[in-house]
Amino acid sequence: MTELTETGLGLSLTDNFQSMKRRLSLTLFSLWLIVLSAGCQRSGDGITVAGSTSVEPFAELLAEEYMHEHSGTHIYVQGGGSTAGIEAVKTHTANIGMSSRALVGGEKNLHTITIAKDAIVIIVHRKNPIDDLSLIDIRRVFSGNARSWKELGGAAAPITLVTREEGSGTREAFQKFVMGQDEISLESLVQDSNGAVRQVVASNPGAIGYLSLGLVNDQVKALRVAGVEPNLTEIQKGTYTLVRPFLFVFNQEPEGEARSFVEFVLSLGPQRLLQKEGLVPVFSGLDKE
Amino acid sequence: MKMRFKEKFIEKSFLLIAFSSIGILALITFFIFQEGLPFIWKIGPKAFIFGERWVPGQGSFGIFSMIVSSFWVTLGALLLGIPFGLACTIFLAEWTPPLVGIVMRPAIQLLAAIPSVIYGFWGLIVLVPLIRNSLGGPGLSICAGSLVLGLMILPTIISISEDSLRALPPSYKQGALALGATHWQAIWRVLIPAARSGIVASIVLGMGRAVGETMAMIMILGNAVKMPSSVLDSARTLTTNIGIEMGYASGDHRQALFATGVILFFIIMALNTLAIFLSRRRLRG
Numbered sequence: 041m042t043e044l045t046e047t048g049l050g051l052s053l054t055d056n057f058q059s060m061k062r063r064l065s066l067t068l069f070s071l072w073l074i075v076l077s078a079g080c081q082r083s084g085d086g087i088t089v090a091g092s093t094s095v096e097p098f099a100e101l102l103a104e105e106y107m108h109e110h111s112g113t114h115i116y117v118q119g120g121g122s123t124a125g126i127e128a129v130k131t132h133t134a135n136i137g138m139s140s141r142a143l144v145g146g147e148k149n150l151h152t153i154t155i156a157k158d159a160i161v162i163i164v165h166r167k168n169p170i171d172d173l174s175l176i177d178i179r180r181v182f183s184g185n186a187r188s189w190k191e192l193g194g195a196a197a198p199i200t201l202v203t204r205e206e207g208s209g210t211r212e213a214f215q216k217f218v219m220g221q222d223e224i225s226l227e228s229l230v231q232d233s234n235g236a237v238r239q240v241v242a243s244n245p246g247a248i249g250y251l252s253l254g255l256v257n258d259q260v261k262a263l264r265v266a267g268v269e270p271n272l273t274e275i276q277k278g279t280y281t282l283v284r285p286f287l288f289v290f291n292q293e294p295e296g297e298a299r300s301f302v303e304f305v306l307s308l309g310p311q312r313l314l315q316k317e318g319l320v321p322v323f324s325g326l327d328k329e
Numbered sequence: 330m331k332m333r334f335k336e337k338f339i340e341k342s343f344l345l346i347a348f349s350s351i352g353i354l355a356l357i358t359f360f361i362f363q364e365g366l367p368f369i370w371k372i373g374p375k376a377f378i379f380g381e382r383w384v385p386g387q388g389s390f391g392i393f394s395m396i397v398s399s400f401w402v403t404l405g406a407l408l409l410g411i412p413f414g415l416a417c418t419i420f421l422a423e424w425t426p427p428l429v430g431i432v433m434r435p436a437i438q439l440l441a442a443i444p445s446v447i448y449g450f451w452g453l454i455v456l457v458p459l460i461r462n463s464l465g466g467p468g469l470s471i472c473a474g475s476l477v478l479g480l481m482i483l484p485t486i487i488s489i490s491e492d493s494l495r496a497l498p499p500s501y502k503q504g505a506l507a508l509g510a511t512h513w514q515a516i517w518r519v520l521i522p523a524a525r526s527g528i529v530a531s532i533v534l535g536m537g538r539a540v541g542e543t544m545a546m547i548m549i550l551g552n553a554v555k556m557p558s559s560v561l562d563s564a565r566t567l568t569t570n571i572g573i574e575m576g577y578a579s580g581d582h583r584q585a586l587f588a589t590g591v592i593l594f595f596i597i598m599a600l601n602t603l604a605i606f607l608s609r610r611r612l613r614g
Contacts, residue, residue, distance in 0.1 A: 093576060124579055205573045205576075207578050208576075229551040230552035230554065230565070230573060232572075232574075236548075240469065243457070
């Protein structure tokens with residue numbers, strides 16, 4: 041009896057080793073495959089779109105739609121940030137760069153196409169009695185010069201600032217449109233995504249923050265800026281001014297597959313899709329900025 | 330013969346795998362230093378470590394406030410973790426009826442298995458509003474971070490210090506009791522001092538865990554880049570600085586984050602070396 045069990049144990053042990061070995065070689069083989077396929081990506085057909093992580097999710101959505109309609113082509117979408125995307129276009133490692141900021145300095149000789157616009161909205165807690173702030177007030181608040189809601193006509197409660205981290209495109213746009221030369225107070229709480237900012241503002245009655253229009257929901261209250269409601273009509277009229285472009289960046293007038301993708305992005309269906317996702321669509325064709 | 334070859338093959342391939350993990354560690358170390366050290370030299374070690382302003386957009390890279398914040402958060406965690414951890418250890422090693430121990434030990438190990446993002450979420454939803462409403466401030470604070478970290482380091486402290494208590498020769502306790510000491514006197518005057526180095530090592534390892542924790546701290550600390558002036562202030566530690574800004578950083582900013590990693594690396598190395606040194610002494614003693 042004992043002998044039998046022991047043999048059984050011995051057998052199953054070798055079996056185990058063998059299956060382990062098999063599994064190991066399988067793992068190695070699949071690893072090798074991954075490395076191989078990663079190497080193939082660049083040489084294969086298709087175009088690479090790289091840059092801003094704010095634009096990335098929308099570009100991925102558009103690429104999926106595009107590949108659905110044009111089977112056989114492939115569009116690779118990568119993040120990395122606006123600066124990295126522009127750099128990638130310059131060095132020809134990407135066909136299209138994505139930028140969530142206007143081009144500056146030496147970048148200006150690149151060709152750009154605005155694929156949509158994104159508005160930045162100032163948000164506060166739902167129970168905050170304040171509905172409207174002027175740009176100057178917002179700047180005073182975020183530079184740390186106004187510390188109590190009382191100074192702005194609200195309750196006598198301290199203001200908690202919520203901002204995005206350094207390097208974020210949303211922060212960059214907020215800095216440019218609202219703060220100008222002033223610095224966002226170092227006392228501000230820093231959150232690393234639109235969702236986290238919304239979460240903190242939604243749970244703290246004294247908080248104020250900013251995020252993309254598409255991500256505002258009824259957990260928080262969007263403020264009017266100098267009397268202007270942040271909505272699609274006001275943005276298209278040009279009265280709501282905290283709007284940044286989402287750009288595609290090229291070395292020259294786009295050709296071939298890249299051109300076909302851009303034309304697709306600017307057509308009615310995809311633009312409607314972007315609008316549904318909370319962006320401000322641009323229907324006018326290829327305009328050079 | 331075939332069996333023998335198989336054995337050798339398995340042995341060697343496992344050796345290779347074991348060494349490859351060390352190789353990867355070496356690669357990571359090399360990479361962090363290669364990216365971070367030139368930057369530290371560029372702006373000067375003193376300006377980097379003792380600079381109080383961190384505004385990458387304007388080229389200010391000083392991480393002193395983060396070093397201080399890391400220190401305060403860790404200290405707070407230890408203030409909570411040590412008394413609770415030791416009480417739990419003594420109870421488990423000395424007083425626990427076997428049946429209770431069977432339930433309690435796995436429960437404590439489970440505490441170590443909970444992903445840190447869950448701790449962070451719990452802290453954000455439960456602790457943060459509690460602190461904001463009862464103590465004031467934004468709630469996202471050193472206080473909240475320390476409470477969560479204190480909980481997170483409990484399993485480290487308990488399991489290692491319990492091992493060191495159990496490793497003591499039974500004659501220590503028997504001798505103390507034979508001399509007329511009460512059970513508590515035997516624990517407090519004889520067993521704890523005898524196991525001291527192991528207990529201290531467990532605390533140092535817990536400290537290492539506290540210094541290194543990132544995800545939960547990003548969610549709870551609020552990440553403000555300034556010198557904290559009270560425990561109700563928001564703060565940013567070394568790890569959260571890397572975690573929160575890595576996504577968008579490029580150029581100098583990215584290198585500065587690697588440089589932050591270099592400093593963190595030294596701190597963790599120092600703590601672990603200390604822990605190894607202390608636990609070695611236990612074996613000899």
